[in-house]
Each structure stands twice: as structure tokens, then as C-alpha cells.
Amino acid sequence: MEMAYQTKRLELKILDDTKAGQVLEFYLDNQEIFEEYETDRPPQFYTEDFQRLLLEGEYNLIVKGMFLRFWVYEKSQPDQIIGTVSFHNIKREFYQRCELGYKFDQRYWGRGYARESISKCIQVAFEELRLHRMEAYVLPKNTESRRLLKSLGFELEGIKKQSVKLHGVWQDHELYALLAEEEANLDNDTSSRILRC
Numbered sequence: 001m002e003m004a005y006q007t008k009r010l011e012l013k014i015l016d017d018t019k020a021g022q023v024l025e026f027y028l029d030n031q032e033i034f035e036e037y038e039t040d041r042p043p044q045f046y047t048e049d050f051q052r053l054l055l056e057g058e059y060n061l062i063v064k065g066m067f068l069r070f071w072v073y074e075k076s077q078p079d080q081i082i083g084t085v086s087f088h089n090i091k092r093e094f095y096q097r098c099e100l101g102y103k104f105d106q107r108y109w110g111r112g113y114a115r116e117s118i119s120k121c122i123q124v125a126f127e128e129l130r131l132h133r134m135e136a137y138v139l140p141k142n143t144e145s146r147r148l149l150k151s152l153g154f155e156l157e158g159i160k161k162q163s164v165k166l167h168g169v170w171q172d173h174e175l176y177a178l179l180a181e182e183e184a185n186l187d188n189d190t191s192s193r194i195l196r197c
Helices: 017-029 031-035 048-063 113-128 143-151 183-196
Strands: 004-006 010-013 068-074 077-091 097-104 133-138 155-166 169-179
Touching (some): 010 113, 017 031, 017 068, 017 077, 068 113, 077 113, 097 113, 113 133, 133 143, 133 155, 143 169
Parallel strands (some): 097 133
Antiparallel strands (some): 004 010, 068 077, 077 097, 155 169
16 A cells, blocks of 8 residues: 555545644634534644644554545645545454545535545555445435445445434434455455465
8 A cells, every 4th residue: 555646636645743734724624514524523623733643643543554544635736635535443354344434625525526536545445455345424414425425336225323423412324335346356365365374
């Protein structure tokens, strides 16, 4: 796996703590819209020091293979974050799965950037990380995310009732899933690793 990837219009990068200022600006610019869909954040979340600690912690989880986050940039604006795509709760051994998360600067909605960057990240997850299953959880009212996931090949598997407490209220989430197309390659890779050991 690489530290950075490119698509036709975008750069996807794993960041270290030196980019905490850029990350903070991204969150501040989209605070109202992001907080509508996420759990309550502590007041210190919106400080550069807190973002630096988060980036350090996330980098350590990346090294351990438990988490992965790419920050998205337009090629023409290499110093301004326009989105992020993450894989969390990565489980290996018998599971080989993860959960997909993403958010994009509202000023860049409607340009296809989310689909373009998530498509690349899915390729990395299935081809390089050798994952088999990817899940995504969406509030039923989030029609844009539901449409995006369906366009990427995710299928609705059901409702997780009262799965997350958002702003003091338990909320249902729709569960979407996507499977790797080449399951046999994953099985062969696992068998060959066992034989080499």
C-alpha cells in the first residue's frame, strides 16, 4: 500500500500530524453539516492541538493495520482538503472486512469527487489490503449518501435499529455492503501465506 494515490482529478493522501492545520480548517468550514450526522464532539475537537493528536493516533492505527484514512485534495489545490475517506473497524483472519466512512466539503458537492475518490479507495481495500467485505451505515434521511453507495455497487442489507445515539436521540441506520469481486484470489493468497510459513 502507498501513502498517496491519484485519480484523474484528485490526490488521496495519508497525512501526518504536520497537516493538523489543514484538517482543522476542513472541519471548521463544514462544522454545521458534519455535526448533523455525527456523534457529539468535545469542544477541544476544533483546535489544532486536538487534530494533531488525532492524526498521530490514526497514523499509529494505520501502521497496525486497524484503520486507514485518506484525505482528498484537488490536484489543482494541493494545500486544501476537500474530503476524507476512511476504513475503520478493519477485521482480519476469518472476517477480512471493514466499515467505510467519508465526508466532503459541501462547497465541492455535485462534482463527482466523492464517487471518484471512494472508487479508488475501494480498489485499494480489495486489491491491496485483500479485504473481502465493506460495510457502510447511513441515516435513512441521508438520501445523497444512499444514492452514492448504490452507484458504487453497495446493496442495502437491512436496518440497524437505534444503532447510534446522535445528539441525545437513538437513530436507526441503514446497512449497506459491498463484496470483493475476486473472492477466490483472496482465498489463494491466504493459503499461500500459510504454506510459506
